[in-house]
Amino acid sequence: MKPVTTFLVSPTLPDALRPLKELAYNLWWCWNADATELFYRIDAPLWEAVHHNPVALLSRVRHDRLEELANRPEYISQLERVYKEFRDYIDGPTWYQENQGAHAEWIAYFCAEFGIHESFSCYSGGLGVLAGDHLKSASDLGLPLVGVGLLYQEGYFSQYLTQNGWQNERYNEIDFHMLPLTPITQASGAPLTVSVNLPDGPCHARIWKLNVGRVPLYLLDTNIPDNTLDVHRDVTDRLYGGVVDDRVRQEILLGIGGVRALDAIGIEPSVIHINEGHAAFSMLERARQIMERLSVTFDEAWHAVRAGSVFTTHTPVPAGNEIFHHDTMRQFFEPYVRSLGITWDRFLELGAPSRTTVEDGFSMTVLGLKGASFRNGVSQLHGHVARTMWHQVWDGFTLDDVPISGITNGVHTATWVAREMAELYDRYLGRAWRLQPEEEASWKNVEAIPNVELWRAHTRRRERLVLGARDHILHKHAASITEEQAANINACLDPDVLTVGFARRFASYKRADLLMRDMDRLASIVLHADRPIQIVMAGKAHPRDVEGKELLQRVLHAVRDHGMQRRIVFLEDYDMAVARLMVRGCDVWLNTPRRPYEASGTSGMKAVLNGGIHLSVLDGWWAEAYDGENGFAIGRGEEFDNATQDAADSETLYDVLEHSIVPRFYDRRRNRVPEEWTALMKRSIASLAWRFAARRMVRDYAVECYMPAMADWSTAVEHSGDVARGLHRWTQATTAAWDSVSVSNVVVHSGAEANVGKRIHVAADVALAGLTPADVIVQVVHGHVDSKGDIAPASFSTLEHTAASGTAHRFEGSYICTESGLQGCTVRVVAAHARLRHLADSHLVCVAT
Helix, strand or coil: CCCCCCCCCCCCCCHHHCHHHHHHCEHHHHHCHHHHHHHHHHCHHHHHHCCCCHHHHHHHCCHHHHHHHHCCHHHHHHHHHHHHHHHHHHHCCCHHHHHHCCCCCEEEEECCCCCCCCCCCCCCCHHHHHHHHHHHHHHHHCCCEEEEEECCCCCCCEEEECCCCCEEEECCCCCHHHCCEEECECCCCCECEEEEEECCEEEEEEEEEEEECCEEEEEEECCCCCCCCHHHHCCCCCCCCCCHHHHHHHHHHHHHHHHHHHHHHCCCEEEEEEECHHHCHHHHHHHHHHHHHHCCCHHHHHHHHHHCEEEECCCCCHHHCCEECHHHHHHHHHHHHHHHCCCHHHHHHCCCCCHHHHHHCEEHHHHHHHCCCEEEECCHHHHHHHHHHCHHHHCCCCHHHCCCEECCCCECHHHHCCHHHHHHHHHHHCCHHHHCCCCHHHHHHHHHCCHHHHHHHHHHHHHHHHHHHHHHHHHHCCCCCCHHHHHHHHHCCCCCCEEEEEECCCCHHHCCCHHHCCHHHHHHHHCCCCCCEEEEEECCCCCCCHHHHHHHHHHHHHHHHCCCCCCEEEECCCCHHHHHHHHHHCCEEEECCCCCCCCCCCHHHHHHHCCCEEEEECCCCHHHHCCCCCCEEECCCCCCCHHHHHHHHHHHHHHHHHHHHHHHHHCCCECCECHHHHHHHHHHHHHHCCCCEHHHHHHHHHHHHHHHHHHHHHHHHHHHHHHHHHHHHHHHHHHHHHCCCEEEEEEEECCCCCCCCCEEEEEEEEECCCCCHHHEEEEEEEEEECCCCCEEEEEEEEEEEEEEECCEEEEEEEEECCCCCCEEEEEEEEECCCCCCCHHHHCCEEECC
C-alpha cells in the first residue's frame, strides 16, 4: 500500500543535547574516540544494535533516557568538551592554508566506493577503505577537496556461510533517512537532480551530501520517482552488482553524472582525481563542458582535461582492469560521441593502448591513463609493475619513460589506532603523533615507552579480540546454534596465545590457503603444547567469483578436518568493525599474495599502528617498507612459476613462524614480558607508522599532483583556452611531420679506450622535416647493454643544437661513463612542448638505426 504523502520525523533532543545532532551528521565523530564514547554512553546495547550509527541511535533511543542524560553534569561536560573540539577542528587553521593560502580552486575525488565507517555500507574492501582514509586525511590537512560517488540502496552484500562452508550473499535495504545524509535541494526546496542518457531514455539521479570532517562527499541516487523504468531506478541498487550492462550504467552515472552533479551544485573543480578506472568517463564529460564553455573542439578540450586530471590505477591483475566490448560501448555511447564532435574510431582509440589493439575492446584504465597528465600506482613496486603493464600506451619509449609514478598508500592514523595504544602514545610521544602523524620526528620517542606498558596495552587488545571474535560468531549464528555449539564458541581462542591475523578478499592470487599446504606441519605449530599459535581469519569472495568461494570453502574444510576449530576461526561478514577488532588485537599480521599482484595492501599498516608485526611476501607496500629488522619477510622477492612459488613460500612461512616468531614471542625470562618481541614492536612502529600514514599519502598527492595540476589547468583554460588550442595545433603539426623525422650520421668519440669517468662525446644529424629545434629534444641514450642487446636500464643526456644546413640539423653533446662492462649508446629525438608534463606524452619518438 502506497502512502498519499510522506514526511520526515526527526527526534526531539533536549536543548542541552542539541550538539549531538550536529556531531551525528558529520563523520568526524568516527575517528574521535571521545565523540564515539558520547554515543556509546547513551545506550550501549542499542549502539551495538544499530551497528554504531548515531543517527539511528538518536532516532530510536527512549526520550526519557535523553532527558536523564540532559540532567547529568558529567555527560553534558563531556559533550561540551567534544563539541568544542569538533568546532575547533572544523574552523581552525590547516596545513593547506599555511602552504597555499585561502583556497579558490576545488579538487574533485571520484571513486565507486567509500569506506568511511561500518554504519555506511558504501564499500566492498580495500579500494573503498582507502578512499575513506583519503577523504579523512584531506579533511585533516584542509584540502579543498570534494568526494563524488554513488549511493547504493543495498550497499555491498552481507556474507553468510552454509554448514558446508559455502559463501552466500544477502543484500539488505538501506534507509537513507537513518544515515547522516542531507539531500541537496534547489532554491524552491525541490530535490536537485541531474540526468544521463542511457539507451532506454534519460536516467535521473538525486544528489545527497555526507560530511566527512571538512570534506563534503556528494552521492548520486537513482531510486527516485522521476525514473519510471525499473532498470533506471536500479542503477544504484548494489555496489558492483549485476551484469556488464549494469556496470556500464553505473560508471556512466558516476563519471558523466558526477561531473554534472558538481556543475549543478556550483562547484567547478580545477583538478579531478579518478581513483581507479570506474569513474574515467568523467574525463569525457569534462571535455564536453569545456567545449561548450570555451567554444573549442574535443581535441583542444582534451588537452585541458589532461592538464587538470590525476589518475590512480590500483590493480596489477589484468582481469581487474575493466574492458568493455565495442558492441556494448556503441549501445551506450553512440549519441554521446556525436555530441563530442569526434568519429567513432577516434572515440575507440581513447580506450585502446595503441591503434593496433583497438579491436581488443574499450579499456577504462587506458581511458584514465590517456585522460590524465598525473598518473600513479599505489606503491613503488606497483608503479614499476604498472609501467610494464601499460608500456604499450607509450610505444617506442623506454620503460623508464612511461609516466606512471608510485605514490604509496597510507592509513588514517586516528581511525585505526586503538584507544589503549593512543593513550600510551599520548603519554610518551605527546600530541605530535596526533597532529603530524606523517612526520618521522613525531614517533622518535617510541623507544621511551616501557616494554611492560607496551606489552600490557597490546595484551588488553588481544583479550578484546578474543572476546570480540566469540561475540561476533555467536551473534552471527544466534538463531541456529545449540547450547553445546555456543559452549564450543566460548572456548575458542585463548587471550594468552600468539595470535595471527589474516583478512583479505578471497581471490586466488591472495593465496589464503598458503598456510594450509602442509596441514600436519601447521597442526604441529598451532597445537604445540607449550608455545601454540592461533589464527583469526576473515574475508569475502566476490559474488561471481566461484574460484574464490571454493578457496574459502577449502580453507574452512581443512581447519575442520584437522580438528583446529578452536585455534583457527573465521569471522563471517568482514567489515570495518571486524577489521578494527583484528588489526588492533593481532600479534602478527599475515599477507601471502603472489608477487607482484598485490598493488599495495593497507591492513598490515593498520596492524603496525597497534603494535602488530607484519609477516608478508615482499610485495606491495612491504617491498619498500621491510628493512630486515621491522617485521618478517616470506622469501626475498623471488618470482617463480606458480607451483614452485607456492611450495617455496609455504615452507618459508612455516620456518619463519616456527623458528623466528614463536620463540621471540614466548621468550619471557624477565617480568613475564617478551623483551625481544617488544623491541621488535617498537622498531616496527617507529620505522613504519609515519611512512605509511594517510596524511603523508595525501600530502604527496597534493604536492606532486594536485597543486601542479591546478597550475596547469589554469594555464590551459586562460584566455578562453588559447593555450589548449595552441598545444593542439602544435600536436597536429608535429604528428603530420613526424614520419619524415630521422636521425643519421651518429658519431661517438670515446678516444682510444673507454673507462669509468671517461667523457664520451656524441654528435648526430637530425632531419626535422620542417619542424624547428625548439619542437624537439635530442638525447643520447646510454647505459649497460643486456643479453638481448638492449640498453637497460637507460640513462639520458641532452644534445645541444650546434648547426643547421637546410632541413638537416646538427646536435652535439657528451656524457660520462659511470659503470664498467659492456656499454652502448644511441641517439633519439622526441617531440617536446613546454605544456606537456612528460616527454612521452607527445607519443612521438624517433631513434637512430
